[in-house]
Amino acid sequence: MFLAYILSTIRDHLRYRQSIRELTKLSDRDLEDVGISRHEIDTIASNARA
Numbered sequence: 001m002f003l004a005y006i007l008s009t010i011r012d013h014l015r016y017r018q019s020i021r022e023l024t025k026l027s028d029r030d031l032e033d034v035g036i037s038r039h040e041i042d043t044i045a046s047n048a049r050a
Helices: 002-025 028-033 038-049
Strands: none
Touching: 002 038, 028 038
């Protein structure tokens, strides 16, 4: 049970980091095209964890 929790937490963190990595690669214009601004990246990546 505890191991499953640890693995889930690690997967969530990896998903968060991957989202940050992908979104920061986009230009401001590309981000604008999808309807987000650069300062929202952390919030969006945090929501990807759930």
